[in-house]
Amino acid sequence: MANSQAMCTSFKAELLNGVHAFGTTVARGGTGADTFKLALYLASGSLGAGTTAYSSTSELAATGNYAAGGNTVTNGSAPTSSGTTAYWTPSASVQWTSFTSSGSFDAALLYNSTQSNKAVAVFTFSAQSVASGTFTLTMPTNDSSNALIRIA
Amino acid sequence: MTHQPRFNGAGWDDPALVETVRGLWPACDLQRSDGAREDENELCRWVEYRLAGEVVHRSVHLTLKQTPAFTEAAAAELS
Numbered sequence: 001m002a003n004s005q006a007m008c009t010s011f012k013a014e015l016l017n018g019v020h021a022f023g024t025t026v027a028r029g030g031t032g033a034d035t036f037k038l039a040l041y042l043a044s045g046s047l048g049a050g051t052t053a054y055s056s057t058s059e060l061a062a063t064g065n066y067a068a069g070g071n072t073v074t075n076g077s078a079p080t081s082s083g084t085t086a087y088w089t090p091s092a093s094v095q096w097t098s099f100t101s102s103g104s105f106d107a108a109l110l111y112n113s114t115q116s117n118k119a120v121a122v123f124t125f126s127a128q129s130v131a132s133g134t135f136t137l138t139m140p141t142n143d144s145s146n147a148l149i150r151i152a
Numbered sequence: 153m154t155h156q157p158r159f160n161g162a163g164w165d166d167p168a169l170v171e172t173v174r175g176l177w178p179a180c181d182l183q184r185s186d187g188a189r190e191d192e193n194e195l196c197r198w199v200e201y202r203l204a205g206e207v208v209h210r211s212v213h214l215t216l217k218q219t220p221a222f223t224e225a226a227a228a229e230l231s
């Protein structure tokens with residue numbers, strides 16, 4: 001045996017569970033899971049790694065059953081880990097029904113609506129449009145290789 | 153009663169009346185088409201209804217397959 005440099009897998013999962021706080025700006029007031037939402041963005045937007053929080057800029061216009069801020073994701077599965085990867089995925093698809101997109105859209109922002117709408121991740125896909133229809137975003141397999149959020 | 157075509161896992165169902173940008177419309181008066189596109193990142197299935205060439209209904213069922221992981225290398229770049 002020999003020592004090996006590594007970020008501990010348990011720590012990665014604990015990050016997803018909000019266990020550690022290296023700073024002094026802890027805003028957590030309770031022990032329950034936060035509420036996470038997904039919002040859809042026009043292909044003309046500029047979301048990416050620099051996105052820090054939800055914004056309505058370049059979000060789809062609120063029409064039909066698409067409301068500003070998007071939809072809450074179902075969080076029925078706690079973060080877990082396998083091998084050296086911690087991961088989490090919403091436990092159900094996210095669906096918007098009976099709406100017409102205000103333009104071509106190709107991105108979804110996952111953000112924490114409990115913690116001041118802070119951004120988590122931006123997911124892009126092929127440009128889509130919807131006309132008086134339904135957009136269903138089905139989640140990837142919740143495992144260490146495919147989960148929506150993975151810390152590897 | 154929904155007038156939205158739903159993806160049932162194998163294909164789109166076919167409601168008699170379809171919700172369109174012009175209101176509810178009999179499906180038999182509309183031209184229906186559907187399709188799928190798949191790559192390493194997603195599987196996208198769509199259904200469209202046209203009236204005189206105009207798209208009056210479009211629904212999309214998109215499955216995310218692979219998204220970027222936050223890696224230790226990425227964390228190192230932040231420090």
